[in-house]
Amino acid sequence: MSALVELVDLSKRYGEAAALQPTNLEIARGKTTVLIGPSGCGKSTLLRLIIGLTTPDGGEILFNGDKIDIDAFRRRTGYVIQEGGLFPHLTARGNVLLMSRHLGKPEQESAARLRDLCQLTRFPDALLGRYPLELSGGQRQRVSLMRALMLSPELLLFDEPLGALDPLVRAGLQRDLKEIFARLHQTVLLVTHDLAEAAYLGDNIVLMNEGRIVQQGSIVDLRENPANEFVSEFINAQRAVLFA
Numbered sequence: 001m002s003a004l005v006e007l008v009d010l011s012k013r014y015g016e017a018a019a020l021q022p023t024n025l026e027i028a029r030g031k032t033t034v035l036i037g038p039s040g041c042g043k044s045t046l047l048r049l050i051i052g053l054t055t056p057d058g059g060e061i062l063f064n065g066d067k068i069d070i071d072a073f074r075r076r077t078g079y080v081i082q083e084g085g086l087f088p089h090l091t092a093r094g095n096v097l098l099m100s101r102h103l104g105k106p107e108q109e110s111a112a113r114l115r116d117l118c119q120l121t122r123f124p125d126a127l128l129g130r131y132p133l134e135l136s137g138g139q140r141q142r143v144s145l146m147r148a149l150m151l152s153p154e155l156l157l158f159d160e161p162l163g164a165l166d167p168l169v170r171a172g173l174q175r176d177l178k179e180i181f182a183r184l185h186q187t188v189l190l191v192t193h194d195l196a197e198a199a200y201l202g203d204n205i206v207l208m209n210e211g212r213i214v215q216q217g218s219i220v221d222l223r224e225n226p227a228n229e230f231v232s233e234f235i236n237a238q239r240a241v242l243f244a
Contacts, residue, residue: 078148
């Protein structure tokens, strides 16, 4: 089976408003799938449904072909949000080791894993004793990424993780993320509003509008064979990508 996660007619409403129309989507194993679209298009709703932060009104989510048990699923999933979502009262080390300690993993095993993750994410181990407020935005995101990777998840979920960073820091993290995804053969679902970022990181770009998937494929597919006028307008609004 090529799809690690499959959404089957998944939908969500808030009152009379449809945040997500019945949606079908396969998240390919070992690939990076990027959700993109204007504000309110349903991309973050879709991500929150997968991680179980909100409940669907219809449809189902399959993981490895089976319906998910949300508690077990979360232990097999890493989740990174904008600005990291770190606990301010814990050090960088404490944040990364949080779930490992909660599950009673051996200290020696966890320490070795932490050293490996520092090398993988280029995070200086000398900073592990610092609290989030003592770290830069880019450093906080690296800590958040280490926390997400700590239990060797099968799926990584990112909700606009780089949106609050300045351009140089963001570009550096994009390069590192791409290298990490490739090295780990990681399955990734990433939400962004930045088409250049989607084009750089994504194997499959899923463009959404008004709670629906409008078109999916590579950046070349979207740019050269737009499904409708909205796709063309969305691409043209981010002109830098046209000349990438």
